[in-house]
Amino acid sequence: MKKFTEKLSLQWRLTLIITLLMTVTCILMYFFISRSAVSGIENLSDYIIQIDQADSSPITFNINPSSLFPGLSDQVQTTTDIFRTQSIIATIIIILISSICTYFISYHALLPLRKLSQKVNETEVQNLSEPLELPDTNDEISHLTSSFNRMLARLNDAFTAQKQFSANAAHELRTPLAVIQTNLEVFARKKNPSYEEYNEIFGMLQEQTGRLSHLAEILLDMTGIQTVERSDAISLAALTDEVFCDLASIADRKSVELIQLDGDCTVTGSYLLLYRAVYNIVENAIKYNHSGGKVTVNIRQAKEILPSSSQSIPTDCAFVEVSDTGIGISSEYQEKIFSPFFRVDKSRSRAMGGAGLGLALVNEIAIQHGGLVKVLESCKKGSTIALILPFSAQV
Structure with a gap:
């Protein structure tokens, strides 16, 4: 039965449900009204007359109507049968009329839903930018x-x-x-x-x-970022120290000094992903730095309004700020550098072996941890990029 109803349209399901409800209601009303009426008719067979006097006991006369009116019992039985038959016919007619009315009313009630379904079926990849017409209702x-x-x-x-x-x-x-x-x-x-x-x-x-x-x-x-488990308790100072060790040779070749300031925060997330994020930011700071320059990492706690915050309430976050003494980033490019394959200087990036995905990967890792990455400041004397993470990973 369940599989049968699941194959029916919503209109037919509504019709069947309301018809069932009307049938139960009419049957209950039929039994209640019919029983009351039939009982009243049958009581005519025993008619009681009671006379009360003020100073004497009540005088009661029991009269059998059959003795006064021959054939009354047959007439009562015939009337009862006719009443029952007419009640059943009226109940069936009411149920049928209600079902038919329900079918057509539900058809008109579901007509906007049918139109919406048709418009949804017409939606293709080519016209995703065309929104559906919004009904002028609420x-x-x-x-x-x-x-x-x-x-x-x-x-x-x-x-x-x-x-x-x-x-x-x-x-x-x-x-x-x-x-x-x-x-x-x-x-x-x-x-x-x-x-x-x-x-x-x-x-x-x-x-x-x-x-x-x-x-x-x-x-x-x-x-593969979305499938990586993010439940590690991570010391950002220890993670940064490991990044510095792995990038020491590159920094030495460029004659760039790596500096890690005092300060630490512990966040929940994926150690491998956050390592890659910090590694990419520091590596970029080294690549686009001047010979003899510096790259400084400062880890601190501050409040930040994260994109995932529905109420735009400042949230306690860990800031991993990577500052360099490099060439700086123009204000028009400070948001675009986190887009895939974007390069400020394409020839310079290709010469350094960059694919334009390093900071895009950092941005994706930050998003997967419920945080963000952005340029805090930049000028011709250098830039500061911050990886901002909430203390609890948002899975």
Whole structure:
């Protein structure tokens, strides 16, 4: 029975439910009214006359109507049968009329829902940016349409970002492949390549395949962030100290001094992801620094309004502030640098082996931990980028 009703339309389900309710109600009313009426009719067979006098005992006369009116019992029985039959017929007619009315009323009541369903079916990837027309009412259909439009807007933003990301990723992958293909075609035309030319072509292949491998690794990291468990208790000072140890050789080659100020905060999250986030920020600060410059990390606690806060209430957060003495970031680029594949100076980034995904990965890691990353300040003398994390991971 349950499987049968699940296959029915909402209109038929409403009709059946209301019909069942009307049937039960009519049957109960029938039994109540019919029983009362029949009992009243049957009491005519014993009619009692009672005379009360003030100064004497009551005088009662028991009269049998059958003796006074022959055939009365048959007439009462016939009247009772007719009443019952007519009551049953009237009940059935009322139930049928109510069911038919319910069917047509529910059809008109569900008509806006049918129109909404038709419009939803017409929605494709190509027209996600076109919201549905909002009914000029304040009912559930209007609220549902409004919610669907908000979902469409989010989907459109997600598809647009994914499309842009895919296009950028394809471009980044195509560039080294095109370099490899061009160099191999030129090399193939040489009849007697020299030893130096072999070394040159192998060096080029090693460089470009390394670049491809690095890009593929970052892309895989970005797609797997959502599935990583975020339940570790992490000392940000200890994590930063480990990052400094791993980047010491790069800093030495650049003659950049790494400085970690006193201060610590403990947050809940994924150690591997937060390590990668801090590593990428510090590595960028080293790469785009001047020779003989400094990179300073300051860990402190402060209040910040996070994007996930529905009530926009300042939340206690841990700040990992990475300051450098580098080239600075123009104000027009301070938000764009966290977008995938964005580079302020493309030629400089490519020369340093960057794929434009380092800070984008940091941004995604921060979002997955319920936090954010942003540029606190920047000028020609350097920049300060802060990784801001709530003390409890927001899964």
